[in-house]
Amino acid sequence: MVTRKWLAGLAAMAMLSAGVMLARADGDAKPGAGDAPKEHKGARVDLPFSLLTDLTDDQKTKIIAIHKTELDAVRKLQEQEKTDIMALLTDDQKKELADAEAKQAELKKADAEARRAKEMAEKAEKLRQEAATTQPAK
Numbered sequence: 001m002v003t004r005k006w007l008a009g010l011a012a013m014a015m016l017s018a019g020v021m022l023a024r025a026d027g028d029a030k031p032g033a034g035d036a037p038k039e040h041k042g043a044r045v046d047l048p049f050s051l052l053t054d055l056t057d058d059q060k061t062k063i064i065a066i067h068k069t070e071l072d073a074v075r076k077l078q079e080q081e082k083t084d085i086m087a088l089l090t091d092d093q094k095k096e097l098a099d100a101e102a103k104q105a106e107l108k109k110a111d112a113e114a115r116r117a118k119e120m121a122e123k124a125e126k127l128r129q130e131a132a133t134t135q136p137a138k
Contacts, residue, residue, distance in 0.1 A: 043068075 043064050045055065086094065
């Protein structure tokens, strides 16, 4: 009986791993040269304008376009700010900043990996419990 549970857990982990690999493969796919450019999937009317129930499709499209334009302007301002600040720093400060940013990126990556591993373990445990409850009694 313990062997069955162990095998069920192993099978569940294999299926989850295969699903993750397939999801990553789909996410890495690049649009082909012949593909028409698509609107961003997340393009939506943000609050408070999304609360309006009678917006026309034309209004929604224009609101999204205005929002995108403003976001691009903010990004450009942030880039200019960083460029201006970097011009003030010494070479040693620039190196220290680069090292700190690299360390932050590593920590962020490690946190994301730990979170994914925890989620996978929780899913596997849930599948093990489901498999244990659905097996016929001997």
